[in-house]
Amino acid sequence: MNPNLKKYITSLLVAICLLLLSGKQALAQFAEGYLYNLSNFTGVVPYSWATLSVDEWQNEVYVVYQNLVTVFNDNGMEVHSFGDSLDIGHILDVAVEENGDILLLAFNDTKSSVFRSNYRGEPREEITLQDLPPEFAEMHANRIAYREGNIYLASEAQMKIVIVDAQGRFIKGFDLIRIMGIPEKDRADAGFSGFNLDKNGNMLFTVPVLFTASILSPAGEIVSFGKPGGAPGKFNIVVGMVVDSQGNYLVADKLKCAIIVFDKDLNFIKEFGYRGEKPGNLVAPESLAIDSEDRLYVSQGRKRGVSVFKLTHG
């Protein structure tokens, strides 16, 4: 072999090893710092299990609670709210498009509907879902997400997800019962939680009764991980799930009262939170959201509101 080439290859290998090592290093340095709880001028807002979404362009967080949507800025202060006077049904979830338009998912007795509103929350149009195949036609969606022109609608109870375009035209549907190999008779007793997207449009969710967290690609490939147990890295009752800027997965455990962190290859990194009264402790965390600057929002029970953490990666 040409000695130059050999030298080249060796240094390349060394470089790769170093890269890998520094990669490991970076992972080991995952850290979280508690910032504050979402507040308004009267203090911390005492939500219990509010539903969270972020506007990743403005880094604002949207909190849905009792038919009211409240927007908080990146300092955790309330800036705006809407929804209580709208006659569109019970608002369950929201998602924000690049241009600041807000997608509102509402449920009205028997049917979910999607509305596009301006940034103030004034509905402009209803997005009618079109061309849904029969198996998705009766879907009672209760979660909505948005990524690059596509709208994702999920029914946690029915274990179904559909992707539609900005006009509501059907693109693809997923029946998680079939994808995960769960018998049809157990559909109602399964159910998933924590529906979210990563940057590439992969769908994240957890199935608490199976003690698993899953990543589903738009192509329909699924990876599920997790083992029941109380030890660090194991799952008690898993709910919310998000992915940070480095590709780490964060899973909220409602019983353990912790956020469990895995790297992008699903190796367990650490847990944080835990039940308690100290800043940074968590009480029955559920919904999670993360903004583009790795601020993690954690919705809790016992009127503990929404805690905000800043994630750093060394």
Next chain:
Amino acid sequence: MRNSKKLYITAACAGLLTLGFTGSAFAFHSGGVAECGGCHSMHSPAAGGTFLLVGTDQSSTCLSCHEHAGDTGPSSYHISTADADMPAGVAPLQRTPGGDFGWLKKDYTFTVRGTATTELGETHGHNIIAVDKGYAVDTENANAPGGTFPSNQLACNSCHDPHGKYRRLADGTISKTGAPIVGSGSYDSSAAPAAGSAVGVYRLLAGAGYTKDGVTYNGVPAAKVPSSYNRKEDATQTRTAYGVASAGGHSTWSNWCSTCHPNMHSSGNMVHPVDQGLGSTIATLYGQYVKSGDMTGTAATSFLSLAPFATNSSDYTALATLAKNDNSQLAGPGSSDQVMCLSCHRAHASGFEYMLRWNNEGEFITQNGVWPGTDTTPAAPQFARGRTGAEMQAAYYDRPATTFATYQRVLCNKCHAQD
């Protein structure tokens, strides 16, 4: 998408891929003890509190799964509606036979002839203590009325065995051991236990020898419920087939409730008869009664899930046949079928005071053909009692008001026909 492919492969390499769950249990309790990690956190650094339930109370632990913010409607095994989904004027979402604990949070205030009245939510049922979920101890009753069970200890596991140890064996008897539990025994569709195996008892309820805070149960009550039981009854009724069994580890329904309410039971007390045959007069009235002023019904279709009776049978196969939600089994009672606590009350909570199945406060449950409501019948606040018409309808499990008479009287009349 390229990214996800990579992930898929790396995960496969790491041996983490668990595609398909073939072989594992999909339900949680499956009639018996569930995965310990669903309720106990054995090694959590912050563990502690009672029984390693991570510092929380027993009922909050159960509600971690049995309540879920974001439900759109009745949702399988959920028996409580989250605060997030229940703004003022909106009823709880679940419609199980036991009832949605969310009614306990529904305080109603109204003014009748100048007098303001508040009907506290806590009067709507069993105030289980679940602090994380915003459920607190009853402020009125320090103990179970007619008994000594302390209200400040009332939890899911006061009535349900969290470990589901009680089982129904192939010979029909109930025991805590003797054969492994293969699944739930609650449903019309649950398989009968084969020799050498067992199924869980109805709703994992506490059985003989289960002791809690000074009371001890004598047995489990018999019943069967349709496998889809958390549903609106606007079109068809959900028939829970309550049975009558007292041998082999069983207890009648009223004796079971009387574990904590011994003096609410009829024997020797001035309360409504229970565990007693309806007799032919009442059984006949039940069969004929349609609504106030209408006795033209046929017994074969007279069942009303708002005033159910216990079928005088301990045969689970017979009960399973009756437990349907498609109106195919609406036969009324025979004279030996019985009145019991659950003929009038629910087990968890209801939209009404005393956890009754209907509004017993006032003479009419409908007004001029509609469900009374602050919006529907503003001139009759004594019947709406601070609820909206929609909340009232929800409390009747979404039946249209036209199921009943335009001025329907209380449902005691289903058996007594005094109207």
